[in-house]
Amino acid sequence: MNPPRSASGASPPGGQRQWPGKAGSTAFAGWRRILRGLVPWGALLPMALTVLVAYLGATLWSLRVSMSSARTFPSDDFVGLAQYERLFDNERWQLSLQNLALYGVLFIVATVVIGFLLAVFIDQKVKGEGALRTVFLYPYAMSFVATGLVWQWVLNPGSGLQQAVRQMGWPDFTFDWIIDQDKVIYTVVIASVWQASGLVMALMLAGLRGIDDELWKAARIDGIPTWRVYLSIVLPMMGPTLATVFVLLFTGVVKVFDAVVAMTQGGPGTASDVPAKFIMDHLFGRANLALASAGAIVLLLTVLALVAPILYARSRGRSA
Amino acid sequence: MMWARKIGLITATLALAGAALAQKPPAPSGPKAEVIHWWTSGGESAAVKTLSDAYRAAGGQWQDMAVALGEQARSVTINRMVGGNPPTAAQFNTSRQFFDVVEQGLLNNMDEVAARDGWDKFLPEAVLSVIKVKGHYYAAPVSIHMPTWIWYSKAAFAKAGIAAEPKSMDELFAALDKLKGAGLVPLAHGGQAWQDNIVFAAVLANVGGRDLYLKVLRDRDAKAIQGEAFKNVLLTFKRLQGYVDKASPGRNWNDATAMLITGKAGVQFMGDWAKGEFTLAGQQPGRDFGCIAGFGPSSLYIIQGDVFVFPKTSHPDSLKAQKLLASVITAPATQVAFSNKKGSIPIRTDVDASKLDLCAQQGLAIMKDKNRQIGNGEVYMTPDQNGALADILTAYWNRNIPVEKIQKQIAEALK
Numbered sequence: 001m002n003p004p005r006s007a008s009g010a011s012p013p014g015g016q017r018q019w020p021g022k023a024g025s026t027a028f029a030g031w032r033r034i035l036r037g038l039v040p041w042g043a044l045l046p047m048a049l050t051v052l053v054a055y056l057g058a059t060l061w062s063l064r065v066s067m068s069s070a071r072t073f074p075s076d077d078f079v080g081l082a083q084y085e086r087l088f089d090n091e092r093w094q095l096s097l098q099n100l101a102l103y104g105v106l107f108i109v110a111t112v113v114i115g116f117l118l119a120v121f122i123d124q125k126v127k128g129e130g131a132l133r134t135v136f137l138y139p140y141a142m143s144f145v146a147t148g149l150v151w152q153w154v155l156n157p158g159s160g161l162q163q164a165v166r167q168m169g170w171p172d173f174t175f176d177w178i179i180d181q182d183k184v185i186y187t188v189v190i191a192s193v194w195q196a197s198g199l200v201m202a203l204m205l206a207g208l209r210g211i212d213d214e215l216w217k218a219a220r221i222d223g224i225p226t227w228r229v230y231l232s233i234v235l236p237m238m239g240p241t242l243a244t245v246f247v248l249l250f251t252g253v254v255k256v257f258d259a260v261v262a263m264t265q266g267g268p269g270t271a272s273d274v275p276a277k278f279i280m281d282h283l284f285g286r287a288n289l290a291l292a293s294a295g296a297i298v299l300l301l302t303v304l305a306l307v308a309p310i311l312y313a314r315s316r317g318r319s320a
Numbered sequence: 321m322m323w324a325r326k327i328g329l330i331t332a333t334l335a336l337a338g339a340a341l342a343q344k345p346p347a348p349s350g351p352k353a354e355v356i357h358w359w360t361s362g363g364e365s366a367a368v369k370t371l372s373d374a375y376r377a378a379g380g381q382w383q384d385m386a387v388a389l390g391e392q393a394r395s396v397t398i399n400r401m402v403g404g405n406p407p408t409a410a411q412f413n414t415s416r417q418f419f420d421v422v423e424q425g426l427l428n429n430m431d432e433v434a435a436r437d438g439w440d441k442f443l444p445e446a447v448l449s450v451i452k453v454k455g456h457y458y459a460a461p462v463s464i465h466m467p468t469w470i471w472y473s474k475a476a477f478a479k480a481g482i483a484a485e486p487k488s489m490d491e492l493f494a495a496l497d498k499l500k501g502a503g504l505v506p507l508a509h510g511g512q513a514w515q516d517n518i519v520f521a522a523v524l525a526n527v528g529g530r531d532l533y534l535k536v537l538r539d540r541d542a543k544a545i546q547g548e549a550f551k552n553v554l555l556t557f558k559r560l561q562g563y564v565d566k567a568s569p570g571r572n573w574n575d576a577t578a579m580l581i582t583g584k585a586g587v588q589f590m591g592d593w594a595k596g597e598f599t600l601a602g603q604q605p606g607r608d609f610g611c612i613a614g615f616g617p618s619s620l621y622i623i624q625g626d627v628f629v630f631p632k633t634s635h636p637d638s639l640k641a642q643k644l645l646a647s648v649i650t651a652p653a654t655q656v657a658f659s660n661k662k663g664s665i666p667i668r669t670d671v672d673a674s675k676l677d678l679c680a681q682q683g684l685a686i687m688k689d690k691n692r693q694i695g696n697g698e699v700y701m702t703p704d705q706n707g708a709l710a711d712i713l714t715a716y717w718n719r720n721i722p723v724e725k726i727q728k729q730i731a732e733a734l735k
Contacts, residue, residue, distance in 0.1 A: 071704070072398060072420035091729075092711045158567035179511075179569040181718060268511050268569035269718030270711055284391045286707040287420065 059300065066293035074289060083294040093295065096273040099185050103274070104253040106186070110193045111249055112242075115200025120230060122201070123208045133205070137198040144195060148262025151191040152178070155263075184264055184272040192259050196252065200245050207241035208234065254303055275299050351641030352381040355628070356400075357411040358393035359662075360386050363596050367661035371462070374654040380644050383408075397631075401426050406631030408638050409645055414450050414461060414625035415698030421629065422453050428630045428639060429456040433646045442668040444687065446623045446695035459627035460646040463664035466683055467591040467624045467696055468522035470612040471598075475583035476504050477610075488615045489527055489556065492587070496563045499586040507560060508576040508585035511569035513714040515576075519589045520713050521696060523557045525620040530694060533620065538700040540734040546727050554716070554723050561717050569718070580609060591624070595663045595679060611679040613686055621686045624696040625664065701734070708733040 066083055068075045087093050118136055122129055139147060154160045157176035165173040177183040211234055219229045235242075257276040260266055266273040275295060283292035353375065359368045365386075372382035385407060387393035394417060397410040401421065412418045421427055434440070434457040440448065443461065451459040470492070472485070477495070480502035486492040499506040509515060524533050528549060535544035544550055565585075568576075577597040579585035588594065598609050605611055614620055628649065630642040648654060655666035656675050665676070665683045673684050686692050697706050712733060716726045 071702075073402070073424055091715070152570065156567060156570075158565075176566065179566060264570055265512055267513070267714070267718070269513070269516075269714045271718065281707065282704070284395045286703045287417065288704045291704075 062293040062296050065289055066297050068290050070289040070293075072287040072289070079290075083290045084298070087291060087294050087298065092270045092273055093275070093278055095270055096275045096278045099272060100253070100256070100274050103185055103189055103192075103256065104250075106189045107192050107196075107253060108246070108249045110189065111196045111200050112245060114193060114197045115245070116204050116235075118197060118201040119204035119208055122205055133202070136201050139195045139197075140199045144191075144258040145262050147195065148191060148259050151187070151194075152263045155187050178264065179268055181268055181271045184268065188256075188259050188263055188272055191263060192252075192256070195259075196249065199248070203241055203245055203248075204238070207238040211237060250303075250306075254299060350379040350381055351637050351644055352383060353408040353638075353641040353645050354383040354385055355409045355411075355645075356385045356387060356393055356397050356407045357628075358387055358390045359411075360388045363661060363663065367658050370657040370661055371649055371654065374651070374657070375645060375648050378644055378648045380641060380648075401631050406633055408633070408641050409628045409630050411462075412459065412627055412629055413698055414447055414464075414623065414627050414695075416450065416702050417698070418459065418627075418629050419453065419702075421631075422458050426631055427458050428632050428642055429458055430460055430630065430643065430646045431457055433457075433460070433643050437647060437650060439650070442670055444623060444667075444693045445690060446693055446699050447625065447627075447667065449695065450699050451627060459629045460650055461667040462626045462628060462649055463658065463662055464623050464625040464667050464687075465591050465593065465664045466613065466622055467518050468525060468589060468614075468622050469592055469594065469679070470522065470614075471577070471580060471588045471590060471594055472586055472610045472612070473580040473583050474608055474610060476502075476580070476586040479583065480504060480586065485610055485612065486615070489523075492615075493559070496560075496587065500563065504583075505565045505579060505585035506563035506587065508579040508588040509564040509568050510571035510573045510576045511564070511718070512571075512573075513710050515573055515590075516714045516717040517697075517710045518591065519560060519717075520557050521622060522589045522614075523560070524553050525622060525694070526615050527556050528553045530618075530620055530691070533694060534700075536734075537697050538695075540701070540705075542731045542735070545731040545734070551723055551727060554726055557713075558716065558723070592665070592679065592683070593663045595677070605678040611682065613679075613683055618692060619686070620694045621683060621692050622694055622696050624698065625667070705734055 065074055067080060068077050069079050069082075122132055122136075126132065155175070155178040157163065157174075157179060162173060162175045165175075178187045215233065216229070219233065255276055256274050257280065260272055260274050260277055264272045266277050275298075279292045279295040279299070282288040282295065355372075357368060359365060368384070368386070372384060375382045387396050390411075390413065393410075394412060397407065397412075398421065400406050406426070418427070439457065443451075444464070447461050447464070451457055451461060472495075476499060480495070480498040482495050482498050486495050496506040509519065524536065528536070532544060532549050532553070535541045536550060573590055573594070574597050576585070576588050577590065577594045578601075580588055581598060581601045581603060595605070595611070598605070603609055628645065630646065633639075649658075650667065652666070652668065652671045655668060656671050658664075659666050659680065660675065660677075663680075665680045665687065669684055669688050671684075673681050676684065697709065701709070709730060712726060712729045715721065716723075
């Protein structure tokens with residue numbers, strides 16, 4: 001294990017660096033201190049500007065547009081919450097929200113569980129670890145537009161898995177979820193879990209490798225079963241890793257689009273529709289900027305409503 | 321930098337060598353037109369080439385700007401207009417997609433060309449109703465597609481013992497039953513929203529007829545939508561769903577056409593672009609497959625198509641280029657050449673039909689009767705209304721929803 005490092009990382013012990021010959025000049029040192037204070041700000045400025053102008057600005061602009069009657073072009077009029085009323089009267093939008101909730105819960109739970117199990121499995125010092133890691137991480141490195149298409153072929157009952165198993169001698173085998181109104185969203189979950197599990201595995205594995213060996217030795221001496229160590233000691237210690245994983249997966253859920261478009265195009269009918277697809281359809285194809293913006297704002301508010309309590313809890317936890 | 325220069329040098333050398341081998345192209349002159357369009361597939365590119373050749377022959381310079389997918393191409397056009405750097409011409413559908421652009425005053429009108437070439441005389445009413453806004457001509461039509469052809473496989477029909485081509489909706493259902501009995505897929509259908517919509521439009525035109533069609537899609541008359549006649553249309557539409565195979569959802573249209581080509585399925589509702597698939601497979605209309613535009617002597621010819629619009633630019637030459645382009649692409653010879661490659665029919669009926677194939681000739685003959693021409697949904701409704709209708713129809717096609725509820729939803733969405 002590496003020796004613990006101080007927060008300032010690269011700076012040598014002893015703090016302030018001394019410059020030969022200049023140590024006496026206090027005025028110069030003062031300037032240097034100010035300059036040093038400014039450098040981080042200078043480094044942060046481009047990103048801060050991007051956030052303020054591009055993200056916050058665009059959000060406010062969307063909010064404004066969502067309260068107008070804009071079609072192809074933005075418009076200056078004000079129609080209050082009319083677009084939001086229309087949005088929530090829309091069955092397709094309601095369905096897409098339900099789909100997103102179902103997809104989100106299943107996807108996050110399944111990905112975290114499978115990703116963790118894969119990480120534990122690789123952590124057992126198995127042979128060919130490098131190769132396995134690559135295999136598991138590979139789906140994440142490929143564009144979902146391409147792999148989604150492959151999934152579509154695999155799941156297609158006429159040409160994919162179902163047909164293959166039937167030809168192998170089980171003529172009654174049925175796996176046609178992708179054309180089933182009520183089950184199609186699960187196929188999107190399956191494909192997404194397949195894609196994201198590798199990433200979770202990589203993150204979790206890094207977390208597991210960060211656990212001190214002494215801990216394992218101590219647990220072994222106490223005769224605690226391995227699964228129990230993972231569950232009751234290691235997992236709670238991996239809080240920061242878990243937080244990262246959740247944030248990554250959560251953003252993945254909210255913006256899910258490519259998986260649905262590549263696999264089902266929102267179908268059959270509108271059965272696997274998601275908010276991002278609804279918004280994109282209305283933004284470009286249907287030239288309804290205002291309704292699309294209203295959808296985007298609702299999505300943003302949903303995210304804030306879910307994330308704000310977590311952030312609040314964390315800030316309280318830190319100050320306590 | 322060094323590398324870039326080196327590569328530039330190599331390219332220049334190659335180009336020089338190429339130019340020396342090939343005939344040296346004429347020095348660029350004449351009005352330059354940058355054209356955004358979404359014709360990117362093999363057949364479509366060949367069709368565009370007929371346009372660019374005609375434009376070059378007329379003395380212009382054609383700068384091709386192909387963007388895949390209509391939606392994408394249109395958003396590129398609109399973004400460039402808003403950004404102040406518009407193309408010389410841009411493709412839209414024969415629809416209300418560009419009405420907002422007209423309203424914002426971003427387009428040049430082609431009144432001069434329209435008056436000189438006499439557009440009013442030879443363009444179908446449905447096309448005119450879209451390109452003419454408040455008395456000005458804002459777009460030049462390029463093609464007319466008919467989205468609701470009924471294609472059938474002669475091999476499948478023979479196998480199912482169907483002797484004659486269906487002449488009515490009842491006969492079509494009888495044929496579908498026979499196909500089902502013969503163990504074939506009666507209706508080859510790709511379960512995607514836009515394809516469900518094509519089936520609906522075909523049923524509305526053939527079962528509902530001209531008056532109901534216009535009442536529902538153009539006037540958006542709530543009474544007609546809630547009425548018995550339209551209910552019958554919806555029920556017929558839903559009845560057709562019973563003839564598709566289980567694997568239909570999500571299938572692409574050309575895969576459905578392939579089922580006809582291989583004789584696995586009997587019938588498909590699809591636009592005239594499906595003809596390209598048959599042709600590619602070496603099949604011929606009348607011999608291997610049949611095309612039905614509609615049932616009865618007054619069946620409708622639904623018009624869907626493409627137009628070019630001409631954005632206002634600061635470039636002095638571009639208006640000249642736009643006028644030349646508008647005139648060239650609507651000329652009879654260009655139209656025939658383009659249609660043959662594209663699978664569409666010419667925008668005018670005063671062309672030499674003998675060069676067109678059997679189905680296109682049949683279509684052109686119907687087009688000669690003004691009362692049988694009608695626009696598709698896009699001609700009468702905004703993209704937004706169209707989309708809302710499509711959402712409801714695809715839900716109805718895929719789920720078991722009471723027809724009255726659908727009628728109410730459509731009336732609500734088209735209000």
